[in-house]
Amino acid sequence: VLAELKKSNFTLLNQTIQFDENGDPKFGSYSIVFWNHSGDAEEIGTHTFHPTVNFFINSSKIQWYMKGVPTSLCSTECPAGYAKKQDGIHKCCFSCEVCQNGTYVNIT
Numbered sequence: 001v002l003a004e005l006k007k008s009n010f011t012l013l014n015q016t017i018q019f020d021e022n023g024d025p026k027f028g029s030y031s032i033v034f035w036n037h038s039g040d041a042e043e044i045g046t047h048t049f050h051p052t053v054n055f056f057i058n059s060s061k062i063q064w065y066m067k068g069v070p071t072s073l074c075s076t077e078c079p080a081g082y083a084k085k086q087d088g089i090h091k092c093c094f095s096c097e098v099c100q101n102g103t104y105v106n107i108t
Helices: none
Strands: 010-012 015-017 030-037 043-049 054-056 084-085 094-098
Touching: none
Parallel strands: none
Antiparallel strands: 010 015, 030 043, 043 054, 084 094
């Protein structure tokens, strides 16, 4: 859906929405929101495109459910002697398979 949306130009709430050849908005001002613990969308920043590009996030407004910033990793790293085999379309999702004899994995 997002890929098709970025190819289109449309009007929303009396504002024209247009995208460039990369699918990035051509102009406008956008609010960056964070859904807080109450389930409400809270504005934590802005992104404007005209007359200059400006991006701002007030990170002090972000309240994580756990201590520190959570990691976004669907699979843990493989132990020594195992290689990653990608599962699905996401590069971060994989299973670990035993390396074949006489092979190695360069983890750098």
